Amino acid sequence: MKEPTIAECLKKAGLILNGQAAREEVSDWACEYVAADDPAVEDETVWEMLVYLSGFDLKDSPDAYLHTLEE
Template identity: 55%
Template sequence: MVDWKPFGTYLLRKKLQYLNISTVLCILIKNHLVLEYVVIKLSETNLIECINKIKSVLNGQTTREEVSDWAGTYVYADDPEVEDDRVWDMLILLSGIDLKDSSETYLHSTDDLNDWIKQYTE
């Protein structure tokens, strides 16, 4: 369901942090002013979708940062609508997939990512 709401003309911050809501905001911007926004309900994800996100990182089709941002929309929501505990655990892992332990290496290696796939497909 889409719900349009007037937003007025407020200055848009240059960087938006994670939105702590269970919806995604689509914002119409003109001349750095927020004119209105639409609220779109997130659909519940499943384990296969999470595993496919890991595979897309391993194949180089998606960046770790993109997957982390995607998972973060669920994890950082005020009222996450994830019923399956295994999916929730996987989303928490994926929200940190882009963490680095140095300036050039990720905290979670490709071996770790493969282990996550094995762990959640058994």
């Protein structure tokens, strides 16, 4: 698995903001890296963005996401 770039992470976040991708879809993509046994991510900024995106589909109630789009 190739290490993602910050540009790819920002593009995925933009897809959520523009309604072109579901939160769950982007979260699943990020989780592939975050949950890997030996993550192939050396860039700390990319890693932090992946961790953030991997939790973007978390809900704090049945009808509301923990993270708002403004965040």
